[in-house]
Amino acid sequence: MRKQLMILAAVALVFGAVNASAATQATNTNTISPTLKINVTVQDAIQLTLSTSAIAGSCTVNAGGGADYNVSFGTVDALGINPATCGSLYAPTTPGVTNSAYYSAYVLTPVYTSQAVATNTVKAYVSTNFAKANLSVVYSTAAPAGIGSLSAMGTTPATANTLLTNAVSGTAQTQYVGVEVAPTNGSATYTGADSAIVTYTLTVI
Amino acid sequence: MKIVRQQTNGHPRLPQVGTNSRPRKAGLFPFRFLPAVLALLIAAIISSNAKAGVITIALSTAPGGVTVSGAQPTYSAGFGNVNSLGIGSPAAGVTIITTGVAGGVIYSTNLNLTLSGEPTPHAATFSVYMSSNFSKSAALIAQSCYTGCGTGTSYSTISLNSGAPTPIVPLPGVSDGTYTISLGLLVADANGAGATTGTDSATVTFVATDTSNGKTSSVTLNLNNPSENLQTAVGLTLASAAGGLSVAPGADYSMDFGSVNGIGASPAAGLTIVPAGGGVIYSTPYLLQPVFSGFASTTATLTVYVSMDFVHPAILQLDDSAAAGGPYTAISKLSGAQTSITSTVVTNTILTRYLGLFVSGVNGPSAFTGSDSATLTYTLTVP
Numbered sequence: 001m002r003k004q005l006m007i008l009a010a011v012a013l014v015f016g017a018v019n020a021s022a023a024t025q026a027t028n029t030n031t032i033s034p035t036l037k038i039n040v041t042v043q044d045a046i047q048l049t050l051s052t053s054a055i056a057g058s059c060t061v062n063a064g065g066g067a068d069y070n071v072s073f074g075t076v077d078a079l080g081i082n083p084a085t086c087g088s089l090y091a092p093t094t095p096g097v098t099n100s101a102y103y104s105a106y107v108l109t110p111v112y113t114s115q116a117v118a119t120n121t122v123k124a125y126v127s128t129n130f131a132k133a134n135l136s137v138v139y140s141t142a143a144p145a146g147i148g149s150l151s152a153m154g155t156t157p158a159t160a161n162t163l164l165t166n167a168v169s170g171t172a173q174t175q176y177v178g179v180e181v182a183p184t185n186g187s188a189t190y191t192g193a194d195s196a197i198v199t200y201t202l203t204v205i
Numbered sequence: 206m207k208i209v210r211q212q213t214n215g216h217p218r219l220p221q222v223g224t225n226s227r228p229r230k231a232g233l234f235p236f237r238f239l240p241a242v243l244a245l246l247i248a249a250i251i252s253s254n255a256k257a258g259v260i261t262i263a264l265s266t267a268p269g270g271v272t273v274s275g276a277q278p279t280y281s282a283g284f285g286n287v288n289s290l291g292i293g294s295p296a297a298g299v300t301i302i303t304t305g306v307a308g309g310v311i312y313s314t315n316l317n318l319t320l321s322g323e324p325t326p327h328a329a330t331f332s333v334y335m336s337s338n339f340s341k342s343a344a345l346i347a348q349s350c351y352t353g354c355g356t357g358t359s360y361s362t363i364s365l366n367s368g369a370p371t372p373i374v375p376l377p378g379v380s381d382g383t384y385t386i387s388l389g390l391l392v393a394d395a396n397g398a399g400a401t402t403g404t405d406s407a408t409v410t411f412v413a414t415d416t417s418n419g420k421t422s423s424v425t426l427n428l429n430n431p432s433e434n435l436q437t438a439v440g441l442t443l444a445s446a447a448g449g450l451s452v453a454p455g456a457d458y459s460m461d462f463g464s465v466n467g468i469g470a471s472p473a474a475g476l477t478i479v480p481a482g483g484g485v486i487y488s489t490p491y492l493l494q495p496v497f498s499g500f501a502s503t504t505a506t507l508t509v510y511v512s513m514d515f516v517h518p519a520i521l522q523l524d525d526s527a528a529a530g531g532p533y534t535a536i537s538k539l540s541g542a543q544t545s546i547t548s549t550v551v552t553n554t555i556l557t558r559y560l561g562l563f564v565s566g567v568n569g570p571s572a573f574t575g576s577d578s579a580t581l582t583y584t585l586t587v588p
Contacts, residue, residue, distance in 0.1 A: 023457045025292040025440035030500065031586040032439045034457040035512065040562060041576045042520060045466030113467025113484070113566035114520070114574050169568060204568075 044114040048122065048202040051107045053174055059086035059104035067197050071177070073102045078134065078183040087178065090147035096183045101138060101147045103178025110167045110202045120167060120204040125160035126153050128197035134184040137196050139163070140176040150178055153198065160201065260322045260329055262413040262422045267385045270315035271298035274430055278423065281430035283406070284312050288438035289344070289394040289498040296431070302389070306357030309393040309498075313354060316426070318373075319383040320413055327417040328378030331386070332370035335363050336425060337408035341401050344435055344499075347409060347428070348389035349373050360389045363409065370412055378416045388426075390433065396552060396587075397503045404432045437499035441507075441585040446490035446557055450475040460560070462487055467566025479531055484565040486524060486533055493546070493556040495585045505550050505587040508543035511536050513580035517573045523581060524561030533561040536581065543584065550585075 024034040050069045052061045059071045074085030080092060080100035087104025110122055126137045138150035141163055154160050164173055177198065184190055263277045271282045285296035291310035295301050302311040323329055331351075339345040348360040351373050364371040373386050388409070395401075406429035413422045445452045450473070453459050462476065469478035469485035479486040497505055515521040524533035525544055537544045546558060560581075 037459040040462040045468040115568040
């Protein structure tokens with residue numbers, strides 16, 4: 001027992017010979033080991049971006065311009081006389097009776113992280129419609145085979161259209177959006193510049 | 206004729222008998238005046254000395270200074286453990302001065318010098334020289350100071366030449382009184398072949414010189430009580446870098462990345478986002494400053510490892526990089542195989558390093574939200 005106490009005392013003396021006023025500095029030794037504590041709070045996150053499609057001729061999707069993004073179809077008419085400045089044009093099936101359509105591919109990229117589930121939807125509706133009655137927003141979730149493949153987009157949250165279901169986070173998804181021009185005539189103004197706003201909603205459920 | 210002194214009790218005092226049996230001529234000296242006579246004699250001697258310009262200096266402990274032992278003209282004191290980084294607590298009565306000091310630190314203590322015997326209107330100067338210098342003279346350099354001694358620029362290296370001592374109290378000098386001076390020990394910063402450690406001692410001689418007649422008085426102070434013990438020292442500090450997260454002192458330091466997510470949306474000030482597979486990296490610059498002295502080696506190694514990992518290591522990971530843009534590599538979680546930051550750092554180098562926090566974007570049952578923390582341990586080793 002006495003011998004053990006002596007050994008303990010000797011060990012204490014050895015360690016006591018190192019004079020450390022803090023873990024950041026010391027004397028009579030050749031090493032020092034300060035520590036750095038890293039604090040963090042992880043949050044779940046969700047993101048939906050729009051971008052220009054790589055498909056040749058697609059309309060450019062720009063940031064800003066009165067909304068988060070903007071795209072311009074240029075000059076359009078109900079007979080499809082003006083060529084598409086970008087994207088594609090469907091001339092009316094029956095000129096003067098049916099609509100023409102100017103449309104383009106674009107890309108939706110939903111991203112979500114730290115969500116308890118991966119199931120999700122991306123929906124869209126026209127939150128601010130064109131002022132002119134002869135204009136409407138159309139969409140397609142796949143490359144349209146014809147003007148009939150383009151559907152009118154809902155104009156209220158309740159009638160929002162589902163564009164994507166269970167999209168993989170971070171995966172770019174090609175979608176289509178366009179403007180149909182009706183051959184409407186009358187006393188109202190049907191010509192001139194106009195714009196509409198589409199609201200997209202990504203929800204991880 | 207024999208004289209018999211009459212006593213007050215009426216009995217005559219008998220004459221002494223013996224070899225010196227002659228009766229004392231007590232009646233010739235007024236012994237009752239002896240104390241007064243002695244006092245007059247001492248005063249006369251002092252006055253005589255003063256008139257002759259015999260001055261005396263003495264050393265004593267100053268308030269807040271080291272204890273000065275001994276008596277005039279030989280005293281002793283000492284600085285004890287010292288190092289060139291000023292790390293650790295100095296001995297009682299010793300303060301460490303870093304302001305205005307280049308290439309080391311000054312251990313300083315106050316001493317009282319008392320001057321006496323200076324005749325009016327004479328004045329005396331004080332000076333000092335090393336009557337025996339430290340053997341580790343490149344590392345231990347005695348200095349003196351009289352005013353403004355809180356900064357190193359006020360100190361002068363003490364002369365090694367008794368013929369040209371270093372002035373402490375210069376002309377026009379001072380009169381009798383006690384004067385507090387500072388004795389400094391510059392501990393020079395050195396690594397490499399010239400570095401040295403161990404105990405040492407020296408002797409300082411203080412001289413008072415009468416400016417009127419050139420007479421001097423001197424005392425010696427042996428700096429061996431306790432001896433100076435030159436030690437090695439190491440230190441590693443972390444600090445905030447410009448444009449980076451704040452590095453706060455804690456146990457030992459801490460850094461808060463705030464709210465993070467797997468997308469990298471809305472990073473806190475001081476953080477930049479670096480794309481990474483399966484998530485993002487939040488990156489911040491920070492500073493590492495190693496210091497060391499008294500070593501034969503001029504370079505040291507600096508390593509880091511995750512000594513306490515996140516509770517959710519699949520979601521959060523600490524990365525290291527030498528550049529903001531990367532590449533970022535995961536910091537080792539093994540104390541036995543730590544991530545090397547550098548193996549050739551020299552003392553006082555400020556290293557800018559980038560700490561990355563990888564945040565996984567995983568969804569589903571393994572996803573995690575909430576607070577977590579980890580601890581990094583940095584190790585500076587001088588071989």
